[in-house]
Amino acid sequence: MAGRGKLIAVIGDEDTCTGFLLGGIGELNKNRKPNFLVVEKDTNGETGPDSVLKMSNLKIKLSSNSLTEYIKYTYKDWARIRLKNVLDQIPFRNHLL
Amino acid sequence: MGVSEVEESSLQLDEKLMRFMDQLELLEEKRATLNSLIEQGWFSMSKARYSMGNKQVSVLQYASEMKPLVCVNARMQDNGEVQFCTEQQTEKSSKESAKDLRPAEDIGPQEEGVRRRNKPKKTEKDPSEDASSKKAPEVSPVRKSEHNPQQDPLKWFGILVPQSLKQAQSSFKQVIELSAEIATLQIAVLNTRQELKDGLKSKHAAEERLSSSAGQDGRLNNSIASKQVENGEELPSTESR
Numbered sequence: 280m281a282g283r284g285k286l287i288a289v290i291g292d293e294d295t296c297t298g299f300l301l302g303g304i305g306e307l308n309k310n311r312k313p314n315f316l317v318v319e320k321d322t323n324g325e326t327g328p329d330s331v332l333k334m335s336n337l338k339i340k341l342s343s344n345s346l347t348e349y350i351k352y353t354y355k356d357w358a359r360i361r362l363k364n365v366l367d368q369i370p371f372r373n374h375l376l
Numbered sequence: 377m378g379v380s381e382v383e384e385s386s387l388q389l390d391e392k393l394m395r396f397m398d399q400l401e402l403l404e405e406k407r408a409t410l411n412s413l414i415e416q417g418w419f420s421m422s423k424a425r426y427s428m429g430n431k432q433v434s435v436l437q438y439a440s441e442m443k444p445l446v447c448v449n450a451r452m453q454d455n456g457e458v459q460f461c462t463e464q465q466t467e468k469s470s471k472e473s474a475k476d477l478r479p480a481e482d483i484g485p486q487e488e489g490v491r492r493r494n495k496p497k498k499t500e501k502d503p504s505e506d507a508s509s510k511k512a513p514e515v516s517p518v519r520k521s522e523h524n525p526q527q528d529p530l531k532w533f534g535i536l537v538p539q540s541l542k543q544a545q546s547s548f549k550q551v552i553e554l555s556a557e558i559a560t561l562q563i564a565v566l567n568t569r570q571e572l573k574d575g576l577k578s579k580h581a582a583e584e585r586l587s588s589s590a591g592q593d594g595r596l597n598n599s600i601a602s603k604q605v606e607n608g609e610e611l612p613s614t615e616s617r
Binding site: 284285286287293294295296297298299300301302303304305306307313314317 | 446
């Protein structure tokens with residue numbers, strides 16, 4: 280559980296997510312939903328980020344530049360999510376898109 | 377009055393612009409540091425994968441139960457800006473485990489046990505022995521109060537992990553702290569940008585007021601001048617008479 284503070288979420292490739300989880304930000308909540316999303320070739324841009332972006336106990340969300348651009352145009356609730364949370368951008372290792 | 381208002385708003389705009397530029401420069405520096413730390417982390421992870429095996433450092437190794445070790449707190453500063461800071465959450469679990477362990481140690485026999493029937497002479501060695509016996513119960517809680525191995529994500533990848541994986545972990549820990557600082561700076565930059573926009577609007581409004589008042593003064597002066605000219609034309613006609 281989150282405890283006092285809020286969490287950091289990550290949307291990125293496998294290496295990026297593994298690295299941030301090594302740093303200790305990972306959580307599986309009561310419903311076993313993670314606060315990270317490993318983006319692969321078959322990840323759905325419209326509904327994939329739902330599980331991460333709609334979590335209420337998140338404060339900072341990290342996503343790569345190219346992924347952010349992709350999600351911006353495919354994810355339906357982008358405008359609302361963008362206003363509600365702080366989005367940091369990190370480099371993307373494998374350009375899948 | 378109008379001119380001083382415009383000058384004042386121009387000075388304020390200049391200050392805000394300088395602050396905006398400084399913040400942007402700092403943000404770019406921190407982003408560059410973040411990117412290089414992430415790349416360092418990736419490189420270390422690749423080295424670990426090379427030594428351990430491809431599937432040993434992957435999504436398959438993630439734990440089925442995860443608890444966050446780092447959380448983010450948002451604080452409001454005096455100037456109204458939000459500041460994000462990261463906090464480690466390992467201490468609670470270690471303190472709880474130490475508290476749980478202490479009663480078990482206290483329960484153990486202290487006064488019972490083998491008695492020294494022949495009391496040894498008190499020499500210099502005794503205090504050191506007493507000190508060492510006192511140290512022993514103290515050392516074990518210190519050892520056990522180290523962070524729970526289940527909590528450390530490094531243990532997901534095996535008990536003996538290569539140094540490169542530990543280096544990757546330390547790089548990403550620094551990245552997490554930097555991310556909080558960058559998030560704070562981003563918000564500050566957006567706020568300063570909004571202040572600049574508002575400042576520009578107020579400056580334009582002040583300039584328009586000044587120009588409109590100047591326009592009215594100009595019309596008054598023109599009307600006065602035209603009257604003076606008319607009076608001037610009449611005078612020579614009376615003089616000629």
